[in-house]
Amino acid sequence: xxxxVFSAQSQKPTYLLLLLHIFLLALLPFKAIxxxxxxAEALLTWxxxxxxxxxxxxxxxxxxxxxxCNWTAIVCDHSTKQVSQIDLSNFNIDATLTHFNFxxxxxxxxxxxxxxxxxxxxxSAIGKLSKLTTLDLGNNFFDQxxxxxxSKLTELKYLSFFNNTLTRVIPYQLSNLQKVQFLILGxxxxxxxxxxxxFSGMPSLxxxxxxxxxxxxxxxxxxxxxxxxxxxxxSRNSFTGQIPQQVFTNxxxxxxxxxxxxxxxxxxxxxFPKLKHLHLAQxxxxxxxxxxxxxxxxxxxxxxxxxxxxxPIPSSIGQLRELKYLDLRDNSLNSSTPFERGLCxxxxxxxxxxxxxxxxxxxSIGQLRELQYLDLHTNSLDSSxxxxxGLCxxxxxxxxxxxxxxxELPLSLSNLNNISHLSLWANRFTGPLxxxxxxxxxxxxxxxxxxL
Numbered sequence: 001x002x003x004x005v006f007s008a009q010s011q012k013p014t015y016l017l018l019l020l021h022i023f024l025l026a027l028l029p030f031k032a033i034x035x036x037x038x039x040a041e042a043l044l045t046w047x048x049x050x051x052x053x054x055x056x057x058x059x060x061x062x063x064x065x066x067x068x069c070n071w072t073a074i075v076c077d078h079s080t081k082q083v084s085q086i087d088l089s090n091f092n093i094d095a096t097l098t099h100f101n102f103x104x105x106x107x108x109x110x111x112x113x114x115x116x117x118x119x120x121x122x123x124s125a126i127g128k129l130s131k132l133t134t135l136d137l138g139n140n141f142f143d144q145x146x147x148x149x150x151s152k153l154t155e156l157k158y159l160s161f162f163n164n165t166l167t168r169v170i171p172y173q174l175s176n177l178q179k180v181q182f183l184i185l186g187x188x189x190x191x192x193x194x195x196x197x198x199f200s201g202m203p204s205l206x207x208x209x210x211x212x213x214x215x216x217x218x219x220x221x222x223x224x225x226x227x228x229x230x231x232x233x234x235s236r237n238s239f240t241g242q243i244p245q246q247v248f249t250n251x252x253x254x255x256x257x258x259x260x261x262x263x264x265x266x267x268x269x270x271x272f273p274k275l276k277h278l279h280l281a282q283x284x285x286x287x288x289x290x291x292x293x294x295x296x297x298x299x300x301x302x303x304x305x306x307x308x309x310x311x312p313i314p315s316s317i318g319q320l321r322e323l324k325y326l327d328l329r330d331n332s333l334n335s336s337t338p339f340e341r342g343l344c345x346x347x348x349x350x351x352x353x354x355x356x357x358x359x360x361x362x363x364s365i366g367q368l369r370e371l372q373y374l375d376l377h378t379n380s381l382d383s384s385x386x387x388x389x390g391l392c393x394x395x396x397x398x399x400x401x402x403x404x405x406x407x408e409l410p411l412s413l414s415n416l417n418n419i420s421h422l423s424l425w426a427n428r429f430t431g432p433l434x435x436x437x438x439x440x441x442x443x444x445x446x447x448x449x450x451x452l
Contacts, residue, residue, distance in 0.1 A: 083107075113137050124149045133156060136160045143164070146168075159182065166190070166191055175202055183205060185209065219239060240262070264280075279303045281307070347368050358381065361381060367391075374395060385413070389412065396419060405429065
């Protein structure tokens with residue numbers, strides 16, 4: 001009995017040594033798998049599956065296996081000499097990722113395949129690349145679902161699947177990527193709406209793009225918790241309902257907001273003090289344009305067209321000195337034009353078509369010297385055309401049709417030497433047509449239904 005105990009105790013150190021030996025042996029293959037030569041062989045095996053390898057990848061060669069750090073599209077870590085970055089963007093490669101061996105590249109930090117012709121699924125094995133900070137698979141033809149294993153890439157700062165043909169539900173686990181600053185899923189057409197309540201806030205997120213996915217839900221609540229967001233594009237989906245109040249109050253850093261072509265309704269959002277681009281066209285927003293919109297002093301683009309907005313155009317819009325583009329067409333706005341003070345001196349595009357605007361075109365319009373496009377047709381503007389309009393010598397498009405304008409055309413319009421489209425029909429103009437405004441210089445010259 002004692003001998004049996006003694007025998008077991010004497011074998012214990014041997015057993016521990018055996019375990020240590022097995023553990024060390026297990027590490028050897030990993031080291032071999034991650035060697036520069038093994039990485040080179042893995043890339044060559046993958047390259048051999050390309051439909052046709054681009055000439056720019058001739059450096060990927062069996063004769064140069066030991067010089068992978070000088071291969072095109074490859075960047076190595078200086079200390080380990082192993083691959084840290086693969087950038088094959090815009091190489092016009094026809095291939096799949098299913099033939100890519102991820103295992104030798106566990107230290108990869110950047111993987112960029114943007115702008116190629118990759119097809120098939122995104123393999124779940126991509127979740128092995130736990131040190132990735134950049135993963136860009138945009139502008140390809142990847143299909144099937146976004147693998148949940150992407151959520152294991154917790155070091156990611158940039159993640160793009162833009163413009164592919166991915167399908168099925170957006171995995172809520174993506175919100176586990178707490179370091180992600182750019183999340184770009186736009187242009188996939190068939191991604192399905194997830195349960196947004198399972199998404200958590202993403203504190204590092206500054207850029208979120210869900211464009212063109214036909215998502216059909218109310219405004220995703222988790223977005224209001226992304227307090228550092230500066231860019232938000234939800235355009236061309238089927239979102240519904242009102243914008244939650246906490247979105248207005250929480251996203252104070254927002255500079256770009258695009259909700260175009262959805263079914264949002266209710267009052268317009270306005271509490272975004274740093275906003276530069278506001279795109280809300282083709283929704284069901286109603287009520288007035290907020291009077292204090294002119295306090296968002298950095299606004300450069302405002303597109304509120306094709307909504308159900310009512311009431312006057314706030315005079316404060318005329319104070320936006322940075323404004324370059326203003327489109328309010330196809331609403332039910334009923335005031336005069338908001339440029340009495342002529343402060344929007346950077347404005348190049350102005351479309352107020354198909355509203356209920358009244359009164360005259362103000363003389364201050366002549367201070368908008370950068371205007372290239374001016375369309376006021378289908379309103380109730382009256383009186384004669386202000387002669388100051390002739391000071392807008394950069395105008396290429398001038399639409400004044402279907403109003404109640406009258407009198408003679410001011411001689412100053414002869415100064416509009418860049419006009420390519422002039423529409424005057426369905427007004428009450430009288431007198432002669434200016435010789436300088438003839439058909440040869442006005443590609444779509446329209447003057448019918450009046451006495452010119």
